[in-house]
Amino acid sequence: MLKDMKAHCHLKPGQKGTKRLVEQYGESLLCVRYQYDEQRGVRIKTVELVVYEKSWQPPFRFKDDDIVPIAVAYNETDLREKLRKARAKWDPEIKMWLTQYRFIRNTALESRISGEFMKRGKAP
Structure with a gap:
């Protein structure tokens, strides 16, 4: 009806x-x-x-221009090569690769974003 x-x-x-x-x-x-x-x-x-109201924080989402640190072991040469192709730069201080999120979005590298970075929600 x-x-x-x-x-x-x-x-x-x-x-x-x-x-x-x-x-x-x-x-x-x-x-x-x-x-x-x-x-x-x-x-x-x-x-x-409105029958119920509760505080809520939207989940953290990366923007395309955000610089994200990617954790890759030294012996993972294929992944390091993919990062180079994705315009990533190696940071010897934090021992991670840094690249813009747009280059790794929807790839296997997205799951490699540093967990500590995810908690802080900001670039190293």
Whole structure:
């Protein structure tokens, strides 16, 4: 029934057509929709309410230009060669390869990003 109906109006709290609902639901009111059922000839008013709120931190995501350290053992010559092709530079201080995230995104090298770096969320 509701899936076949068309929503013609999507209102934010405080707009004309929502005032009584704002009085009733207060800050919990997110939006009001008017839906029309042409077959039955009725208009339905629905509301979207906040019923639970909890703090949330979005997961850390790399940007394409972020410099990421890649851990590769000395004997993994194939991976070192891939990193060179991905424009990576060796950093002798931290003993890791540094490259822009865009060059290793969606490759096997992505799983080699230093775990300590992931916790800090910033370049070495």
